[in-house]
Amino acid sequence: MKVLILSCNTGQGHNAAGQALYDEFQARGVECAFLDALSLSNDAISNAISGAYVATVQKAPYLFGGLYKVGDKISSDRHKSPIYLMNIAQTGALKEYIALHGITTVVTPHLFPAEMLTHLRRRHALEAKCFSVATDYTCIPFWEETEMDGYIVPHEDLLYEYVERGLPVELLLPLGIPASERFSQPMRTQEARDLLGLPQDQPIFLVMTGSMGYGGAARIARDLAAQMESALVLVLAGRNAQLKGAIDSLRHPRIRAIAFTDQVPAYMRAADVVLTKPGGLSSTEAAVRNVPLVLTDPIPGCETKNAAFFESHGMARLARSENAAACAISLAKDAVAIEAMLAAQRKTIHAHAARNSVDSILARGE
Numbered sequence: 001m002k003v004l005i006l007s008c009n010t011g012q013g014h015n016a017a018g019q020a021l022y023d024e025f026q027a028r029g030v031e032c033a034f035l036d037a038l039s040l041s042n043d044a045i046s047n048a049i050s051g052a053y054v055a056t057v058q059k060a061p062y063l064f065g066g067l068y069k070v071g072d073k074i075s076s077d078r079h080k081s082p083i084y085l086m087n088i089a090q091t092g093a094l095k096e097y098i099a100l101h102g103i104t105t106v107v108t109p110h111l112f113p114a115e116m117l118t119h120l121r122r123r124h125a126l127e128a129k130c131f132s133v134a135t136d137y138t139c140i141p142f143w144e145e146t147e148m149d150g151y152i153v154p155h156e157d158l159l160y161e162y163v164e165r166g167l168p169v170e171l172l173l174p175l176g177i178p179a180s181e182r183f184s185q186p187m188r189t190q191e192a193r194d195l196l197g198l199p200q201d202q203p204i205f206l207v208m209t210g211s212m213g214y215g216g217a218a219r220i221a222r223d224l225a226a227q228m229e230s231a232l233v234l235v236l237a238g239r240n241a242q243l244k245g246a247i248d249s250l251r252h253p254r255i256r257a258i259a260f261t262d263q264v265p266a267y268m269r270a271a272d273v274v275l276t277k278p279g280g281l282s283s284t285e286a287a288v289r290n291v292p293l294v295l296t297d298p299i300p301g302c303e304t305k306n307a308a309f310f311e312s313h314g315m316a317r318l319a320r321s322e323n324a325a326a327c328a329i330s331l332a333k334d335a336v337a338i339e340a341m342l343a344a345q346r347k348t349i350h351a352h353a354a355r356n357s358v359d360s361i362l363a364r365g366e
Helices: 012-027 043-059 061-074 082-088 091-101 111-124 156-164 189-196 217-227 241-248 264-270 280-289 302-312 321-332 335-348 353-365
Strands: 002-007 031-036 105-108 129-133 150-153 172-174 204-208 232-238 255-259 273-276 293-296 317-319
Touching (some): 002 091, 012 031, 012 129, 189 264, 217 321, 273 321, 280 302, 302 317
Parallel strands (some): 002 105, 129 150
């Protein structure tokens, strides 16, 4: 078996899921490659689509939400969408790559490559087995246009959404959203704080905004420090230099901006409460880490659905930027609520989704 994982650079959640699967295939000794589907034909196309997506999310999130709603309305298995037509124009290089490298199984955590693969199956008799992996807690528009050998979806409670859109129930695999196994590895809070050089005797709040920096992180950090005088507030700025600069400019002794780090699992474990926007991957990673969780400022569209799923299953509290600090502080002081939330996360989230997904793909790909 030779596996190809295809993602796209529209937010890092898709790539994180793909990386979790790649790591699991590698651990099994399976030959595997991980590529950006759009860059196969032209890096400029990939960069343009990624840049347009990020700019819309950051500067006009409600426009993004409006486009999502339009997609939801026109989504149908009876005709081809503009999204499908856009993606099939990029299939030539993908067809050549699969043939040249003898790929037998393709896995994608993104709709765009799934549409490309569907076109190759319909028009060019692609023989490779194809599997998709959903990275949000909803069935996003246009999955019904695709033809996969299996659809890995986040949870059993969401199967009806996929069936309503016309996907065959026998192809739906409710195995969870793949997160790195590092998030499920045991680590005590004291150990995490020692590793990161953080104080043992101070309440710590971790604020995350996702790869695109959407959300009022600076305001939340300021409010947390003001409303709880003993609190240390850590803001994961990632590669967002503008966000890091905004946090640094506060010059507050109890607010720290953390640049890109590979220690996110440790920072989550070190925190008393994690505040993050409800991206499918970031929310899943926090729940796999099993930490008190407040979800803030969803990007309109699929993140709104993510937030609703987590709240309805008792896995997180929801808050806007203006009341996120009060919500997080209240949660930090409520041991009973925390115990119930962590129990709900353990009950609901598939902590080893990457492992189980690879098991299923290997079994079906033979």
